[in-house]
Amino acid sequence: QRFFDFGDVTDTQHRARYRIQVTLPLTDTFFLNFYDELFINLQDNLFDQNRLYAAFGVNITENSNIQLGYLRNQFANAVFDRLQFAVFYNPDLRGFFKKKQP
Numbered sequence: 101q102r103f104f105d106f107g108d109v110t111d112t113q114h115r116a117r118y119r120i121q122v123t124l125p126l127t128d129t130f131f132l133n134f135y136d137e138l139f140i141n142l143q144d145n146l147f148d149q150n151r152l153y154a155a156f157g158v159n160i161t162e163n164s165n166i167q168l169g170y171l172r173n174q175f176a177n178a179v180f181d182r183l184q185f186a187v188f189y190n191p192d193l194r195g196f197f198k199k200k201q202p
Contacts, residue, residue, distance in 0.1 A: 114142040123157075131157045133167060150174045155184070163190045 121135035133155045139148035155169025164187070171182040 115148055116140045116142060129159050131159070131165075133157050133169065145176065147176055149176075153184075155186075163192060164188060 117137060117139050119135055119137040121133070124132045124134075126132065133153070135151075135153045137151040137153075139150070140146055141148045150173075152172040152174075153169055155167040157165050157167040159165045167184075167186045167188065169184050169186070171180075171184045173180045173182065
């Protein structure tokens with residue numbers, strides 16, 4: 101759901117997202133990452149946007165990496181090409197949510 105407030109008018113719209121992603125390890129440290137993410141409106145105009153991404157990544161630790169990549173974000177009326185640098189941190193929170201033994 102998306103909630104819009106245009107001042108005197110508010111609107112609620114719905115959309116679905118579908119993403120397919122593949123990460124290809126080159127070594128234990130380096131990898132390639134690709135994804136295509138499609139946004140579909142569930143009302144009026146079917147196509148909302150498409151995000152196509154390709155990146156080169158480096159694993160810093162077991163649960164963190166950095167990626168340098170290209171993102172093409174396509175809308176019905178515009179296309180944005182971006183060079184993107186990203187830092188990802190994926191903490192393991194399983195121990196945090198374990199029930200304590202009496």
